[in-house]
Amino acid sequence: xxxxxxxxxxxxxxxxxxxxxxxxxxxxxxxxxxxxxxxxxxxxxxxxxxxxxxxxxxxxxxxxxxxxxxxxxxxxxxxxxxxxxxxxxxxxxxxxxxxxxxxxxxxxxxxxxxxxxxxxxxxxxxxxxxxxxxxxxxxxxxxxxxxxxxxxxxxxxxxxxxxxxxxxxxxxxxxxxxxxxxxxxxxxxxxxxxxxxxxxxxxxxxxxxxxxxxxxxxxxxxxxxxxxxxxxxxxxxxxxxxxxxxxxxxxxxxxxxxxxxxxxxxxxxxxxxxxxxxxxxxxxxxxxxxxxxxxxxxxxxxxxxxxxxxxxxxxxxxxxxxxxxxxxxxxxxxxxxxxxxxxxxxxxxxxx
Amino acid sequence: xxxxxxxxxxxxxxxxxxxxxxxxxxxxxxxxxxxxxxxxxxxxxxxxxxxxxxxxxxxxxxxxxxxxxxxxxxxxxxxxxxxxxxxxxxxxxxxxxxxxxxxxxxxxxxxxxxxxxxxxxxxxxxxxxxxxxxxxxxxxxxxxxxxxxxxxxxxxxxxxxxxxxxxxxxxxxxxxxxxxxxxxxxxxxxxxxxxxxxxxxxxxxxxxxxxxxxxxxxxxxxxxxxxxxxxxxxxxxxxxxxxxxxxxxxxxxxxxxxxxxxxxxxxxxxxxxxxxxxxxxxxxxxxxxxxxxxxxxxxxxxxxxxxxxxxxxxxxxxxxxxxxxxxxxxxxxxxxxxxxxxxxxxxxxxxxxxxxxxxxxxxxxxxxxxxxxxxxxxxxxxxxxxxxxxxxxxxxxxxxxxxxxxxxxxxxxxxxxxxxxxxxxxxxxxxxxxxxxxxxxxxxxxxxxxxxxxxxxxxxxxxxxxxxxxxxxxxxxxxxxxxxxxxxxxxxxxxxxxxxxxxxxxxxxxxxxxxxxxxxxxxxxxxxxxxxxxxxxxxxxxxxxxxxxxxxxxxxxxxxxxxxx
Numbered sequence: 005x006x007x008x009x010x011x012x013x014x015x016x017x018x019x020x021x022x023x024x025x026x027x028x029x030x031x032x033x034x035x036x037x038x039x040x041x042x043x044x045x046x047x048x049x050x051x052x053x054x055x056x057x058x059x060x061x062x063x064x065x066x067x068x069x070x071x072x073x074x075x076x077x078x079x080x081x082x083x084x085x086x087x088x089x090x091x092x093x094x095x096x097x098x099x100x101x102x103x104x105x106x107x108x109x110x111x112x113x114x115x116x117x118x119x120x121x122x123x124x125x126x127x128x129x130x131x132x133x134x135x136x137x138x139x140x141x142x143x144x145x146x147x148x149x150x151x152x153x154x155x156x157x158x159x160x161x162x163x164x165x166x167x168x169x170x171x172x173x174x175x176x177x178x179x180x181x182x183x184x185x186x187x188x189x190x191x192x193x194x195x196x197x198x199x200x201x202x203x204x205x206x207x208x209x210x211x212x213x214x215x216x217x218x219x220x221x222x223x224x225x226x227x228x229x230x231x232x233x234x235x236x237x238x239x240x241x242x243x244x245x246x247x248x249x250x251x252x253x254x255x256x257x258x259x260x261x262x263x264x265x266x267x268x269x270x271x272x273x274x275x276x277x278x279x280x281x282x283x284x285x286x287x288x289x290x291x292x293x294x295x296x297x298x299x300x301x302x303x304x305x306x307x308x309x310x311x312x313x314x315x316x317x318x319x320x321x322x323x324x325x326x327x328x329x330x331x332x333x334x335x336x337x338x339x340x341x342x343x344x345x346x347x348x349x350x351x352x353x354x355x356x
Numbered sequence: 357x358x359x360x361x362x363x364x365x366x367x368x369x370x371x372x373x374x375x376x377x378x379x380x381x382x383x384x385x386x387x388x389x390x391x392x393x394x395x396x397x398x399x400x401x402x403x404x405x406x407x408x409x410x411x412x413x414x415x416x417x418x419x420x421x422x423x424x425x426x427x428x429x430x431x432x433x434x435x436x437x438x439x440x441x442x443x444x445x446x447x448x449x450x451x452x453x454x455x456x457x458x459x460x461x462x463x464x465x466x467x468x469x470x471x472x473x474x475x476x477x478x479x480x481x482x483x484x485x486x487x488x489x490x491x492x493x494x495x496x497x498x499x500x501x502x503x504x505x506x507x508x509x510x511x512x513x514x515x516x517x518x519x520x521x522x523x524x525x526x527x528x529x530x531x532x533x534x535x536x537x538x539x540x541x542x543x544x545x546x547x548x549x550x551x552x553x554x555x556x557x558x559x560x561x562x563x564x565x566x567x568x569x570x571x572x573x574x575x576x577x578x579x580x581x582x583x584x585x586x587x588x589x590x591x592x593x594x595x596x597x598x599x600x601x602x603x604x605x606x607x608x609x610x611x612x613x614x615x616x617x618x619x620x621x622x623x624x625x626x627x628x629x630x631x632x633x634x635x636x637x638x639x640x641x642x643x644x645x646x647x648x649x650x651x652x653x654x655x656x657x658x659x660x661x662x663x664x665x666x667x668x669x670x671x672x673x674x675x676x677x678x679x680x681x682x683x684x685x686x687x688x689x690x691x692x693x694x695x696x697x698x699x700x701x702x703x704x705x706x707x708x709x710x711x712x713x714x715x716x717x718x719x720x721x722x723x724x725x726x727x728x729x730x731x732x733x734x735x736x737x738x739x740x741x742x743x744x745x746x747x748x749x750x751x752x753x754x755x756x757x758x759x760x761x762x763x764x765x766x767x768x769x770x771x772x773x774x775x776x777x778x779x780x781x782x783x784x785x786x787x788x789x790x791x792x793x794x795x796x797x798x799x800x801x802x803x804x805x806x807x808x809x810x811x812x813x814x815x816x817x818x819x820x821x822x823x824x825x826x827x828x829x830x831x832x833x834x835x836x837x838x839x840x841x842x843x844x845x846x847x848x849x850x851x852x853x854x855x856x857x858x859x860x861x862x863x864x865x866x867x868x869x870x871x872x873x874x875x876x877x878x879x880x881x882x883x884x885x886x887x888x889x890x891x892x893x894x895x896x897x898x899x900x901x902x903x904x905x906x907x908x909x910x911x912x913x914x915x916x917x918x919x920x921x
Contacts, residue, residue, distance in 0.1 A: 058609055
């Protein structure tokens with residue numbers, strides 16, 4: 005073959021490429037593009053897992069150093085709300101998988117419905133999380149340095165909860181306004197997009213209100229129970245603290261040299277002042293708790309943004325039988341976010 | 357028949373239709389998705405960072421001239437060495453070869469039009485810019501005095517701008533991850549038909565191994581730095597011993613990234629050297645598979661040795677012994693590479709071009725750097741040498757003697773491809789000589805004074821060390837001048853150098869089948885597959901004053917089997 009022919013054949017190749025609408029120029033085929041994206045997203049997920057791994061390491065280290073703190077601290081977390089959030093995320097994984105399947109089959113409407121369901125679940129999750137966070141903050145449960153456990157302050161709706169909810173409210177109202185503005189302008193696809201966003205932000209309030217109602221019921225019930233059995237609770241506290249001192253006395257071999265100094269005097273003080281001092285150290289558990297769940301919540305928010313982008317493209321009907329990669333890839337990311345929560349839930353909520 | 361006009365068009369010097377004349381204007385660069393332009397922008401960026409941190413190095417060496425201080429206070433000295441280290445490591449060495457040279461060369465070596473994710477590539481560049489900006493903000497506000505390692509608890513307490521600096525390193529980490537991810541996917545999915553794993557140039561193998569480390573290690577640094585920021589702002593007490601945290605945990609986290617990061621810095625350099633040695637001695641690389649797998653072995657072992665930075669941190673004796681033993685193991689794949697390079701040189705027709713001079717400097721300097729690493733991995737010796745100038749000399753031999761010489765050698769090697777013009781060989785060789793001798797003058801005395809007890813990071817010292825420090829300072833200026841000369845030669849060549857056609861070295865890897873400089877789509881013709889080190893396929897074409905693939909020059913002549921019987 006002469007060079008001219010070679011040059012022409014290269015040129016022909018450009019021209020004859022059955023390049024679909026969304027196949028980038030540097031890929032030879034839709035398949036190559038899909039494979040690259042798939043490998044890319046898996047590698048990205050690997051980096052995500054390693055990103056969280058540091059926190060899991062810190063968790064393991066402190067739990068092995070201070071098992072008693074973790075046991076006591078986890079009683080401050082509400083298993084029911086955590087469990088409900090687990091179910092919500094698991095369900096969202098199902099709807100996400102269905103969205104991927106529908107995109108493969110180019111069923112535009114189904115993709116949209118499943119994506120919106122997934123987004124609503126994500127928002128419900130955040131709503132419940134907001135109730136949990138604000139409830140703890142009301143009791144002074146912050147990270148280690150600011151940890152200051154006290155009686156639940158304030159009645160009605162927590163100011164922290166209002167603070168977290170304001171951005172969502174703004175986004176909800178904004179989406180509704182945008183939706184109806186676009187409808188009056190006759191842009192149907194933007195109307196659908198923004199009304200879906202509004203539904204998603206509505207999901208946040210569904211979660212927050214539901215969580216809050218449950219929290220109020222629980223507080224009332226606890227108060228009732230406490231009033232009914234003061235004697236009983238006093239005896240369990242005794243049992244508890246004796247178990248503590250036993251714990252602290254025996255496993256000194258488990259502690260590395262660095263933490264010995266911190267642990268031994270604390271055990272003595274426990275005996276003197278009762279559980280008050282231990283509460284300070286629970287702060288380390290909550291440091292880790294806030295880091296882990298906070299980072300996870302950021303990933304949920306990231307997922308909501310990515311899902312919104314998918315939704316927009318779905319409304320425009322971008323998916324083809326040979327081009328549905330983005331749905332698949334975001335789906336994989338979403339499953340990972342779900343999976344991390346499935347590890348966080350037992351590690352943090354179900355210690356005892 | 358290929359006429360000379362055809363060959364001129366396909367492989368010649370192309371001043372009017374290449375990647376940097378393809379479009380004009382600031383935005384055509386700022387928003388480009390072309391891997392070649394991104395590589396060039398990276399090159400300019402990392403070179404600027406290199407010069408800034410290099411000036412810091414010279415300031416440090418000047419300050420150390422007398423032992424009683426010249427013009428810096430102790431605090432300023434602390435800031436100076438911290439910024440030198442942080443900018444050199446995070447903004448220069450880590451992205452230097454992969455992101456600048458790798459970006460330009462890797463897709464072309466695969467005969468591809470671009471990397472798999474061009475937008476991610478550009479994003480990675482901008483992350484580099486933002487990350488470096490954060491480091492500069494740290495420098496311009498209250499500085500940074502923790503050392504580039506940010507060890508807790510001092511990094512929690514110091515009033516300097518640790519938060520900005522760690523934010524910068526965090527962002528630079530993501531830049532590095534994205535580059536690695538891009539390369540890994542590109543090599544996996546965009547190899548042309550006919551190019552198996554063992555037809556890849558060894559530079560690609562090295563970049564591939566580097567990418568694995570970038571992807572697996574960097575996220576851990578990311579979370580560590582985030583936790584450090586949270587520690588400083590919220591006092592979460594994970595690393596702060598005053599509140600019950602564990603500062604040694606920070607060291608574990610930090611070195612779990614930063615030791616593998618040493619291999620992020622050196623592996624691409626090794627890949628460059630494999631190319632240079634083979635091409636400039638016109639001999640097929642000796643032990644291809646051994647070099648390829650030793651890259652992967654280094655990447656793997658690199659994850660298992662972080663504890664050797666912590667022999668004196670109070671970790672258990674068993675851990676020290678295990679980390680020491682694994683550290684010795686790393687010497688094996690490194691030595692495999694060195695011996696294979698020497699095997700390649702043996703009976704090769706060695707041309708002492710500038711890239712070859714740098715490659716020879718690399719082998720010598722990396723040899724010393726690697727062997728002194730064995731001193732440091734011996735626990736009993738390390739007790740003595742820990743935190744002395746011995747360790748400073750050791751890692752500068754690896755990172756400067758290794759990575760920097762490889763980068764300069766690689767730049768000279770690919771400069772005709774990047775710019776389409778040849779540099780001045782005499783001045784290039786002179787720069788290699790100055791870099792090599794200046795480097796040795798700087799760092800050999802540091803081995804001696806380190807072994808005699810001169811601690812690192814000290815702004816003042818006893819008079820007995822003065823003579824070593826003065827030699828070292830003198831050498832540093834020679835080294836600085838050598839580097840400046842190298843850059844000057846390259847920049848002059850870009851403007852005034854003699855135009856060259858596609859393949860002046862007669863190299864066989866695919867990037868040399870393009871015109872010089874390459875066109876926007878890299879190749880104007882279908883690339884002809886061949887083994888990356890089979891130089892017999894390349895024939896000198898007197899009309900082009902360049903090598904071309906046998907198939908283009910003599911299309912009638914059969915290459916493998918007769919076409920006409």
